[in-house]
Amino acid sequence: MQGNNVLMVYNKDKDKLLMCERLKNPYKGLSNLVGGKIENGETGIEAAYRELLEETNISKEDIKLHHLMDFTYYLQDCYVEVYVGRLKREVSVSGDENILYWSDLDNNFFDMSSYAGEGNIGHMIEQVNYVKDHLL
Known part of the structure; x- marks a missing residue:
C-alpha cells in the first residue's frame, strides 16, 4: 500500500x-496543502519532515509536526498521513x-472548484480547530 503525507x-x-x-495533475490549478510520498524504509514523520524541506525549505528546526489523522483508501491501495504544526519563527518559504x-483561514476550503481533495482540506482544518489551542 502506497503511503503519502499532507x-x-x-x-x-x-x-x-x-x-x-x-x-500539474492531479488537481492542476487548484489550491492544495503540501506533501508527498512516503518512501520505502521511511517512517511517516521522517517523510513528513523530508517533504516539508524539499517542497518549502522549512526545516525540522523551524517547526514541530504532530500526527493529526490518517485517511486510508482501500480500493486505491493507498493511505495519507496528515501532519500539522506551527512555525516557531518567520520563515521564507520557497519551492519549485x-x-x-499563505492563505487566510476564512476561505471556504470545502469549495472543490478552488481546492483539491474533495473537501478533505476543509475537514482537516475543522479537526485542527478542535485542538488548535493546546496543539499549536
Missing part, C-alpha cells in the same frame, strides 16, 4: 495556512514544485 503548516501567529497552487502562498 502537511498543514500554520504561521507563527496561527492565522495563516501554507498552501500551494498545483502546477508548486506555487507556495
